[in-house]
Amino acid sequence: MDLQEIIDDIYLALQPRLGEGKVADYIPQLAHVDPRKFGMAIIDLDGRIYKAGDCDEPFSIQSVSKVFTLTLALGKHGETTWNRVGREPSGSAFNSIVQLEHESGKPRNPFINAGAIAVSDLVLAGHTPKEAIAEIVRFVQYLADDPSITIDPEVARSETATGFRNFALANFMKSFGRLEHPVEHVLGVYFHQCALAMTCTQLARSGLFLAANGKNPLTGHTVVSSQRARRINALMLTCGHYDGSGDFAYHVGLPGKSGVGGGILAVAPGRASVAVWSPGLNDNGNSLIGSLALEMLANRTGWSVFGAPAA
Structure with a gap:
């Protein structure tokens, strides 16, 4: 072949x-x-x-970055990761808030936006947002064996300025006690991981x-x-x-x-x-x-x- x-x-x-x-x-x-x-x-x-x-x-x-942050979160927290996020297909749009209400703020899986925000919260544990973002970048550089990989700051800024639905998802989860860190910190990590170029x-x-x-x-x-x-x-x-x-x-x-x-x-x-x-x-x-x-x-x-x- x-x-x-x-x-x-x-x-x-x-x-x-x-x-x-x-x-x-x-x-x-x-x-x-x-x-x-x-x-x-x-x-x-x-x-x-x-x-x-x-x-x-x-x-x-x-959102391809969600594979790498999930891998990091599993390395840090093991199977307890699944206390915070499920493993089932969603059947809903990637930025839907409907299921979160029915399921008490626990996202259906780590690859929809709400789930990836929960995973970002896990990666943030013990770190400042800058440290967590740097850890994600280093991990991807390690996997690719390429230190030139970086975050596109313009995309990160663009997402932060317009990410109203993600702010809503994060605040909704926070209201159910599903996020341990401040919403702004968690979303800072989330928006920057998505802006990897x-x-x-x-x-x-x-x-x-x-x-x-x-x-x-x-x-x-x-x-x-x-x-x-x-x-x-x-x-x-x-x-x-x-x-x-x-x-x-x-x-x-x-x-x-x-x-x-x-x-x-x-x-x-x-x-x-x-x-x-x-x-x-x-x-x-x-x-x-x-x-x-x-x-x-x-x-x-x-x-x-x-x-x-x-x-």
Whole structure:
């Protein structure tokens, strides 16, 4: 199987459709991104890299960062993390407040906004907001083996200035006693983690430990236990695309986490880590062309966790 040929074919096939979907203009800084951008990178367990398009152009990873903060929170708090946030698909929009009211302020899973805010509160434990933000950046730099990864300050400012729904979610959780730190501190961490700027290549490298039973195969460092890697992958598969998670599992069949910046990190366990970026979103807030690219990749490679397609 020639992965470079496959990724080149996908890029060529999707060229006529670039620009489809709606850029996330409710975050003003993201509204300026060219909707025709497309990048894709695959890194296998031997470190071979396969690239196409704008794969080395940094973009705002937004909610893809929730995979990394969840990993940090689990490292700090272990299974007690689940006292604060659930593990079930939401079936609601990523920024919905409705379920929080029904469930006494406990978010349904760590990948919707409310859940990620709760996880930010856990990461903040024992730290100032600046220290927690620095820890998140260092962790992602460590995973990617790339000290150049940074937060885009303009995106962070843009999110802070317009994040009224997230302020409402955080205050609602605080009213139920679900957050231990001041709302402003928790959201400072949350907005900055979402403003991480990465390329597809860096993002694919960062997710490689999830494809290799918790160990970075290129450095030999154990990031998490194999059991924890499996569980994070399970959450990505069931909850990683908000209320479009079932559709993504149906069409792609890989653990994945999307972000409204148009990025998706996908994991082919035992095989590779994949990152794709296309800013136009579908109705569920997931990259429209990125999802199509991953479906084409899964079909060509047989990497779906549910089995290879019929010959």
